[in-house]
Amino acid sequence: xxxxxxxxxxxxxxxxxxxxxxxxxxxxxxxxxxxxxxxxxxxxxxxxxxxxxxxxxxxxxxxxxxxxxxxxxxxxxxxxxxxxxxxxxxxxxxxxxxxxxxxxxxxxxxxxxxxxxxxxxxxxxxxxxxxxxxxxxxxxxxxxxxxxxxxxxxxxxxxxxxxxxxxxxxxxxxxxxxxxxxxxxxxxxxxxxxxxxxxxxxxxxxxxxxxxxxxxxxxxxxxxxxxxxxxxxxxxxxxxxxxxxxxxxxxxxxxxxxxxxxxxxxxxxxxxxxxxxxxxxxxxxxxxxxxxxxxxxxxxxxxxxxxxxxxxxxxxxxxxxxxxxxxxxxxxxxxxxxxxxxxxxxxxxxxxxxxxxxxxxxxxxxxxxxxxxxxxxxxxxxxxxxxxxxxxxxxxxxxxxxxxxxxxxxxxxxxxxxxxxxxxxxxxxxxxxxxxxxxxxxxxxxxxxxxxxxxxxxxxxxxxxxxxxxxxxxxxxxxxxxxxxxxxxxxxxxxxxxxxxxxxxxxxxxxxxxxxxxxxxxxxxxxxxxxxxxxxxxxxxxxxxxxxxxxxxxxxxx
Amino acid sequence: xxxxxxxxxxxxxxxxxxxxxxxxxxxxxxxxxxxxxxxxxxxxxxxxxxxxxxxxxxxxxxxxxxxxxxxxxxxxxxxxxxxxxxxxxxxxxxxxxxxxxxxxxxxxxxxxxxxxxxxxxxxxxxxxxxxxxxxxxxxxxxxxxxxxxxxxxxxxxxxxxxxxxxxxxxxxxxxxxxxxxxxxxxxxxxxxxxxxxxxxxxxxxxxxxxxxxxxxxxxxxxxxxxxxxxxxxxxxxxxxxxxxxxxxxxxxxxxxxxxxxxxxxxxxxxxxxxxxxxxxxxxxxxxxxxxxxxxxxxxxxxxxxxxxxxxxx
Numbered sequence: 001x002x003x004x005x006x007x008x009x010x011x012x013x014x015x016x017x018x019x020x021x022x023x024x025x026x027x028x029x030x031x032x033x034x035x036x037x038x039x040x041x042x043x044x045x046x047x048x049x050x051x052x053x054x055x056x057x058x059x060x061x062x063x064x065x066x067x068x069x070x071x072x073x074x075x076x077x078x079x080x081x082x083x084x085x086x087x088x089x090x091x092x093x094x095x096x097x098x099x100x101x102x103x104x105x106x107x108x109x110x111x112x113x114x115x116x117x118x119x120x121x122x123x124x125x126x127x128x129x130x131x132x133x134x135x136x137x138x139x140x141x142x143x144x145x146x147x148x149x150x151x152x153x154x155x156x157x158x159x160x161x162x163x164x165x166x167x168x169x170x171x172x173x174x175x176x177x178x179x180x181x182x183x184x185x186x187x188x189x190x191x192x193x194x195x196x197x198x199x200x201x202x203x204x205x206x207x208x209x210x211x212x213x214x215x216x217x218x219x220x221x222x223x224x225x226x227x228x229x230x231x232x233x234x235x236x237x238x239x240x241x242x243x244x245x246x247x248x249x250x251x252x253x254x255x256x257x258x259x260x261x262x263x264x265x266x267x268x269x270x271x272x273x274x275x276x277x278x279x280x281x282x283x284x285x286x287x288x289x290x291x292x293x294x295x296x297x298x299x300x301x302x303x304x305x306x307x308x309x310x311x312x313x314x315x316x317x318x319x320x321x322x323x324x325x326x327x328x329x330x331x332x333x334x335x336x337x338x339x340x341x342x343x344x345x346x347x348x349x350x351x352x353x354x355x356x357x358x359x360x361x362x363x364x365x366x367x368x369x370x371x372x373x374x375x376x377x378x379x380x381x382x383x384x385x386x387x388x389x390x391x392x393x394x395x396x397x398x399x400x401x402x403x404x405x406x407x408x409x410x411x412x413x414x415x416x417x418x419x420x421x422x423x424x425x426x427x428x429x430x431x432x433x434x435x436x437x438x439x440x441x442x443x444x445x446x447x448x449x450x451x452x453x454x455x456x457x458x459x460x461x462x463x464x465x466x467x468x469x470x471x472x473x474x475x476x477x478x479x480x481x482x483x484x485x486x487x488x489x490x491x492x493x494x495x496x497x498x499x500x501x502x503x504x505x506x507x508x509x510x511x512x513x514x515x516x517x518x519x520x521x522x523x524x525x526x527x528x529x530x531x532x533x534x535x536x537x538x539x540x541x542x543x544x545x546x547x548x549x550x551x552x553x554x555x556x557x558x
Numbered sequence: 559x560x561x562x563x564x565x566x567x568x569x570x571x572x573x574x575x576x577x578x579x580x581x582x583x584x585x586x587x588x589x590x591x592x593x594x595x596x597x598x599x600x601x602x603x604x605x606x607x608x609x610x611x612x613x614x615x616x617x618x619x620x621x622x623x624x625x626x627x628x629x630x631x632x633x634x635x636x637x638x639x640x641x642x643x644x645x646x647x648x649x650x651x652x653x654x655x656x657x658x659x660x661x662x663x664x665x666x667x668x669x670x671x672x673x674x675x676x677x678x679x680x681x682x683x684x685x686x687x688x689x690x691x692x693x694x695x696x697x698x699x700x701x702x703x704x705x706x707x708x709x710x711x712x713x714x715x716x717x718x719x720x721x722x723x724x725x726x727x728x729x730x731x732x733x734x735x736x737x738x739x740x741x742x743x744x745x746x747x748x749x750x751x752x753x754x755x756x757x758x759x760x761x762x763x764x765x766x767x768x769x770x771x772x773x774x775x776x777x778x779x780x781x782x783x784x785x786x787x788x789x790x791x792x793x794x795x796x797x798x799x800x801x802x803x804x805x806x807x808x809x810x811x812x813x814x815x816x817x818x819x820x821x822x823x824x825x826x827x828x829x830x831x832x833x834x835x836x837x838x839x840x841x842x843x844x845x846x847x848x849x850x851x852x853x854x855x856x857x858x859x860x861x862x863x864x865x866x867x868x869x870x871x
Contacts (some may be wrong), residue, residue, distance in 0.1 A: 282832030
């Protein structure tokens with residue numbers, strides 16, 4: 001689960017729930033920018049140093065890797081059971097097979113034998129159990145351990161009453177059996193997350209400073225010296241890698257000032273100092289004109305959604321008619337072309353186009369096109385009369401000022417609402433959304449950690465994700481609008497209990513249709529457009545990966 | 559700006575209180591004619607400074623712009639037109655449009671209102687707090703002096719922007735929180751200035767005389783000490799209106815000033831920042847407005863100093 005504070009993917013690392021993963025590309029428009037494809041089948045030549053900039057990650061030790069920058073490093077240092085390609089398709093990495101029993105309460109993974117960590121230690125089932133247990137342990141206080149929560153024994157590890165993971169067992173060195181306390185037919189998708197990485201004995205407990213800064217892994221690259229905080233991280237090729245070896249000799253990752261990292265990255269790219277860079281939003285048009293023709297421009301819709309979060313249990317948006325009225329009143333296309341200059345697209349669903357199979361174009365009927373008459377009629381029905389005060393909170397520092405004002409203006413123009421916009425820091429915004437006095441609506445964004453629609457629907461809309469504190473009545477979960485519909489909850493439960501993928505997807509689609517199409521529990525606005533520049537003159541097979549990072553393990557010199 | 563309390567004398571002329579009190583007391587025996595001459599002299603000394611005149615033109619221009627903004631501005635500064643965002647300068651939009659298609663020129667014109675209100679009100683408030691505390695410290699001395707000045711030291715030592723950000727974060731955004739925080743972090747200088755001039759003024763013979771005649775503390779301070787020690791404070795105040803405008807723009811630029819939809823120079827600079835080198839018209843006009851306003855008040859302050867206190871030249 002991750003909430004994103006910026007329209008860009010810059011890791012603000014502002015919140016504990018800012019983990020990573022993305023299923024990119026998909027049905028996304030790659031615009032006309034001419035995205036260099038991963039299939040430029042150039043003869044691969046080993047060698048070379050690839051350079052790029054990131055901001056200081058929270059952690060690179062897999063037990064606590066959360067934002068895209070940490071994931072960039074950890075995904076290259078570790079290889080787990082599964083991998084997910086740029087289109088969100090899952091495949092085996094170290095796993096040779098992954099099967100579940102009939103009710104999805106038990107999963108069995110067969111692991112490729114004979115592979116080793118870069119220090120020579122064997123990567124066996126014990127290494128996986130060690131890694132997962134280490135992350136789930138109470139002392140680790142990991143921000144991402146919750147990804148392991150379905151496994152039996154997780155609770156005991158978290159409260160410190162156990163030191164071994166009850167649900168994990170290893171009949172032999174290459175078989176890992178996982179017993180789930182919470183049945184899940186798509187548990188295997190989760191294992192793509194870096195928190196499911198195997199670790200060697202040398203890792204020790206999560207508090208091991210030496211290992212935190214210089215993790216020894218089994219991935220395509222290994223660390224060259226420890227992490228130099230706020231300065232740099234250097235990776236070199238792991239020649240003992242079990243799968244397809246990397247071509248690059250080295251990767252030099254500079255750690256930049258987070259206040260203007262995208263500006264620094266782009267300047268560095270222009271100066272020939274970096275081979276890959278993000279860009280400031282304001283420079284996109286000009287950059288595209290410069291780098292598009294040179295085939296150095298990357299533009300795609302990633303896994304993520306920008307939406308409005310209406311408070312559904314009290315206040316002016318309590319009724320679904322009110323929420324529908326707001327949605328119909330917004331002219332998304334005008335904002336997309338006027339403010340975003342086409343670098344984001346109108347969202348017509350909550351589950352993004354990147355989820356190719358589950359994506360339902362237009363499931364949010366009110367999103368497709370502004371309809372002033374319908375908006376007015378619905379508003380009248382809901383008692384959302386002109387002059388009604390509507391609170392609209394957003395976080396500062398994320399580049400949201402412009403479009404937030406545009407939305408507010410449209411609501412004023414069409415519905416005559418007295419929209420009160422307020423910009424506050426991201427952490428404060430999250431807190432405010434969850435208090436029991438929240439009303440109106442908030443700017444929000446979400447990206448899934450695993451390529452399943454359930455990772456959008458369940459955390460954001462299920463009743464169990466509200467987590468209302470019985471004493472304070474403040475919420476603790478991510479269903480911050482406190483939408484609650486038993487029919488929706490039942491559909492989600494049915495979906496996770498369905499083994500057949502196509503069947504499961506259909507159920508998810510029904511659930512989305514109910515919560516978004518009918519109840520308008522969230523108001524989708526824009527897709528998560530991503531833009532990068534990359535030096536394709538020098539590098540072959542350079543493209544973005546599932547996590548919106550460059551595909552370092554595949555890049556080679558031209 | 560604090561000596562604008564004027565009273566009509568027998569001659570029907572508006573003269574400052576500091577002179578008026580001299581007449582009934584009959585101590586100085588200055589006739590009204592003499593007063594008028596003094597004002598003329600002050601104006602002559604001010605006008606002798608050519609830059610001060612330039613500054614005056616800028617300041618008056620700013621005030622007129624602020625007052626008559628609705629008449630001057632070619633467009634509604636809040637009117638968004640998403641079909642015409644980021645337009646370069648054209649006949650219809652002399653300085654182009656911003657990211658929401660709003661007219662840049664109109665926004666700069668309306669921005670002068672916030673600048674004037676924040677600049678003037680915050681300085682008035684700053685002077686008020688500073689004068690009251692400075693006068694108490696200087697006049698009563700000892701315990702009051704120590705207390706006020708140590709208190710002033712605390713505010714003096716605190717960086718203005720950081721202090722203002724803290725205050726605004728606590729009480730919320732808006733024009734008045736900005737004014738308040740500028741005053742809270744500005745009074746210390748005024749208090750110090752005034753205290754030192756009160757210290758010298760209170761030892762003057764006419765003060766002793768007034769006391770001997772039975773004048774109370776308040777009367778002595780208001781009628782005898784303040785009028786003779788306030789000049790440096792007024793000069794400081796004039797200089798600092800521009801500084802307050804810059805500080806207010808900085809706060810908005812940092813996202814803690816007024817709300818982003820309000821046409822305000824710092825907001826405009828903030829949204830123009832990313833376009834440096836791409837769409838330069840986005841930030842040039844608001845920058846120019848801030849610079850000219852600031853310069854205007856500095857020049858005027860220079861002139862006021864020449865006029866009120868030629869010794870300081």
